[in-house]
Amino acid sequence: MSATDSATAAHVGTDAPVTVSPVEGRADTNAFIRLPYALYRDDQHWVAPLEREMRAFLDPRRNPTFDTAEIRLLLARRGKTVVGRIAVVSEPRYQERHDFTCGHFGLFECADDTGAAAALFDAAAAWLAERGLTRMLGPLSFSVNDECGLLVDGFDGPPSVGIPYNPPYYARLLTECGFGKAKDLLSWLVPMPPDGEPPAGIRRVAERTLSDPAVTVRPLDPGRWDDEMAVIKDIYNDAWAENYASVPLTDQEFRHMAAQLKAVLKPELVRIAEVDGEPAAFTMWLPDVNQALRPARGRLTTWGLPVGLLRVTLGMGRITRVRGGTSGVRKEHRSRGLVAVLLADAQRAAHRLGYTETDLSWILEDNRGSNRHAQAMGGVHFRTHRLYVRDGGPR
Structure with missing residues (x-):
């Protein structure tokens, strides 16, 4: 993602059409990893993960979760500007233990843009449907053993290690895109x-x-x-x-x-x-x-x-x-x-x-x-x- 794209990803207009495509190659991987820097650049509480650790997490050769789960990374663009990302996961261990019809999504990041979020979730749902999965649970990145959950209450400070952080508007995006509550996860200080x-x-x-x-x-x-x-x-x-x-x-x-x-x-x-x-x-x-x-x-x-x-x-x-x-x-x-x-x-x-x-x-x-x-x-x-x-x- 270029410096210009990074600077404008959170503020791009809604006139340009939204396209969603799989992450392919180094440039797309860089765009996937760097998008949060644009979205959170003015957020004093966000803690950036180490890029080298994120690259390892996304690398099938270095993350053994790829040995058991099928994972697809997607990017949403308005025009040429990256405005959203998502990982979609088919995890046989989860399906065998809990629900044969359910896949996961995770690593969701998006501008305050319902159209872009809807396009991402629809693309994720289509990918899961091709695998016979009709439900989508998340955020799970990539399973409950990793970071999971969307922050919905308690935006007044930085997250602890291993705990996700996101802007308040993410909950509205998910609701507008047809999601409902599955389960809350509580933190105690x-x-x-x-x-x-x-x-x-x-x-x-x-x-x-x-x-x-x-x-x-x-x-x-x-x-x-x-x-x-x-x-x-x-x-x-x-x-x-x-x-x-x-x-x-x-x-x-x-x-x-x-x-x-x-x-x-x-x-x-x-x-x-x-x-x-x-x-x-x-x-x-x-x-x-x-x-x-x-x-x-x-x-x-x-x-x-x-x-x-x-x-x-x-x-x-x-x-x-x-x-x-x-x-x-x-x-x-x-x-x-x-x-x-x-x-x-x-x-x-x-x-x-x-x-x-x-x-x-x-x-x-x-x-x-x-x-x-x-x-x-x-x-x-x-x-x-x-x-x-x-x-x-x-x-």
């Missing part, structure tokens, strides 16, 4: 107590659980990285098997995810609960690296100079928030109180490391147990993301 201790209720449950000599909790052992990641993957796939829109992670996908996490993950923030010496549950909290990435604007180098890298390096030492984003308890151990143990232990570890708040996200709106735990930790519901669904083919 937990301020760090001065002493790092969890509230009394959580503490009592944790202490009662730990009074059982069969139950122990420990941090991740970085010296056994591969073995520890295999343990977490096994618990995750078991714990999430019946969750809304869940898709099991393959070995290749989890290795790929673990390799990405290794650079930012702090072993103290990963807690593993064991019962009779066998791993039974885990929680993984991550430093909110978005606080460090934001000044880099997606690039580690500028004109060959490591300007962005320097900004990120300096910012890593100033992170104040952790995101408690991934947890799981094996089904046979869900009545033991392990969640309270893990939350209490992780919060104490975060306090020792100097973090001042925790974003517990995301939690399904109808997951009463997890939402009660977030509230019991002192959490305040501060953001809502929404999954949308549309029935039928092109309109």
Whole structure:
């Protein structure tokens, strides 16, 4: 996308016709990746993803999700100006587990242009219809294991790592294009107590659980990285098997995810609960690296100079928030109180490391147990993301 296209993508007129075409070649890939820079250039809260990571995510040779799912990237143009993008996904694992008629969309970005959005969604629906799929669920980029949901409430600050951000008008575009609510995903902000201790209720449950000599909790052992990641993957796939829109992670996908996490993950923030010496549950909290990435604007180098890298390096030492984003308890151990143990232990570890708040996200709106735990930790519901669904083919 040229500098002119980038500067005008969010403000192009509606007289020129809309065309939608698949992403083919480097120029289209660049346009797909760079469109958000035009749409968000005046938005103080947007955090640009690192371009090299986005390129890897979109590369079938480097992202193992392409081994199991069929994915098509589309661009919408008004005249010659790129005004929208979308990924459309046929995921057999989702279809076998949940709905044989449903495909996904994700990575949706668009100017405030209902005509362009409608053209994108119609093209996506047509692609899915060719594969016998008559429903479309999203945003899922590319599955529930990646970023998902459209921000519909809580636009007053930058997103935490792994959480999507978008302008308020996106919800209107989806509604105008025939989508309705499928499920809300809730985020809870937990301020760090001065002493790092969890509230009394959580503490009592944790202490009662730990009074059982069969139950122990420990941090991740970085010296056994591969073995520890295999343990977490096994618990995750078991714990999430019946969750809304869940898709099991393959070995290749989890290795790929673990390799990405290794650079930012702090072993103290990963807690593993064991019962009779066998791993039974885990929680993984991550430093909110978005606080460090934001000044880099997606690039580690500028004109060959490591300007962005320097900004990120300096910012890593100033992170104040952790995101408690991934947890799981094996089904046979869900009545033991392990969640309270893990939350209490992780919060104490975060306090020792100097973090001042925790974003517990995301939690399904109808997951009463997890939402009660977030509230019991002192959490305040501060953001809502929404999954949308549309029935039928092109309109």
